[in-house]
Amino acid sequence: MVNETVEETKCIHHWIIDSDNTGICKYCKEVKNFSGLQRRESKFLGLKSVFDKAEVKATR
Structure with missing residues (x-):
């Protein structure tokens, strides 16, 4: 039983x-809330759009 717990903590998750x-997780069935992930992505995409605008200005 102890070995099962150790194996579960070593799972390389595939969400x-x-x-x-x-x-x-596809392998160990652990459940995790990813609601905060969307906010981080939108911040990154916002930065990306700023960089895209800078590249357009630089090519003109």
Whole structure:
């Protein structure tokens, strides 16, 4: 039983994230909430759009 617990903590997760931002690991079935991920992505995309605008200005 102790070995099973150790193996579960060593899982290299492969998250399957549904539309509610709830992820389930494909291998160990651990559940994780990914609702904060969307905010980080939108910040990154916002920075990307700023860089895209700078590149357009630089090529003109």
